[in-house]
Amino acid sequence: MTQPIDIAIVGATGSVGETLVQILEELDFPVGTLHLLASMESAGSSVMFAGRKLRVREVDSFDFAQVRLAFFAAGPAVSRSFAEKARQAGCSVIDLSGGLDQALALVPEANGEQLAQQPLPVLLASPSAAAVALAVALAPLKGLLDIERVQVMACLAVSSQGREAVSELARQTAELLNARPLEPRFFDRQMAFNLLGRVGGADEQGHTALERRLVGELRVLLGMPALKVSVSCVQVPVFFGDSVSVALQSRRAVDLAAVNAALEAAESVELVEPDDYPTPVGDAVGQDVVYVGRVRHGIDEDEQLNLWLTTDNLRKGAALNAVQVARLLIKHMA
Known part of the structure; x- marks a missing residue:
């Protein structure tokens, strides 16, 4: 029987942090004492866990020597400020912010075996939601395809930018439906009923930090x-659920029957019937798998494979993947 371990969640009042708390309880994770941490502004609030109200405390004054594992679900700056301190205190870290370049990115279905090579305590990263979806769907195909190139169009829900972005989309939608003047606040232009062709600022080559991170x-x-x-990352007017259009170029013809069989058998993949396709709202939101549909060759190329993926960006794309990594970590700790 797995022994309970004491855990901290940094950023516990954010969308991902709250989902982490929820999934730890849903999966009956072996939690000893759960410490909920946040910024000074959010400290003092309460979050329910296992039938009890847990008070949120300031991360600045927390002693990470009290816990063996910490999830960092705040921003990159918070992770850069506290994650290494936590590790030096004997606490392993799973970062969800993308702020730790030195952390090993893990998706258990794709590269979970790499954890066994890491000394403890360890800095780990749960990747961006789009990377999780791609890894889950593409890892089962590596042995079938001689992959030369991958082209990705990631259509990202506004919840990928936090609760404030969700509120902004709701507010903009209400204003437009009620024929009121629209004043963008969180986004720099209209988000409701619109597509934004860039998520974040671009560098001199025109690429965003998120796009480079995903690569x-x-x-x-x-x-x-x-x-x-x-x-290419695109912000879409969807509250929850990322979708990804992906084209893989192989050096040899793609066997679609073998691809479908591999996806059908893959862990955490739900393959949709050929005459159908998955959507965030109708399929992915609230679910713990990556939905895959529209499996097909390129129009003129049997060497090309096209897929459409969708997943819940807060659950499978973030919190659930981090908890699955934590499960592997506990085995590594034993």
């Missing part, structure tokens, strides 16, 4: 450091 994460998760990857 790096996918190479690590698939164990293909030289893989050619092109990514």
Whole structure:
């Protein structure tokens, strides 16, 4: 029987932090004492866990020597300020912010075996939600395809930017439906009933930090450091649930029957019937799998494989993947 371990969640009052608390309880994770931490502004509030109200405390004054595992679900700056301190105090870290370049990115279905090589305490990263979805769907295909290039169009829900972005989309939608003047606040322009062709600022080459992060994460998760990857991230007027259009270029013809069989058998993948396709609202939200549909060749190329993926970005794409990594970590600790 697994012994309970004491855990901290940094960013416990945010969307991902609250989902982490929920999933730890749903999965009956072996939690000893759960410490909920946040910024000074959020400290003092309460979050329900296992039938009890737990008070949220300030992260600045917390002694990480009290816990063996900490989830960091706040922003990158918080992770950079406290994660290494936590590790030096003997606490392993699972970061969800993308702020720790030195942390090993893990998706258990894709590269979970790499954890066994890491000394404890360890810095780990749960990747971006789109990278999790891609890794879950593509890892089962590595042995079937001689992948040369991957092209990705990631359609990201506004919840990927936090609760304030969700509120902004709701407010904009209400204003437009009631014929009131629209004043963008969180986003720099209209988000409701619109698409934003860039998520975050761009560098001199025109790429955003999120796009570069996704490229790096996918190479690590698939164990293909030289893989050619092109990514465009688009903000879409959806509250929850990311969707990804992906095209893989293989050096040889793709066997669609073998691809479908591999996806059908893959862990955490739900393959949709050929005459159907998955959507965030109708399928993915609230679920713990990556839905895959529209499996097909390129129009003129049997060497190309096209897929459509959708998943709950807060659950499978963030909190659930982090908890699954934590499960592997507990085995590693034993």
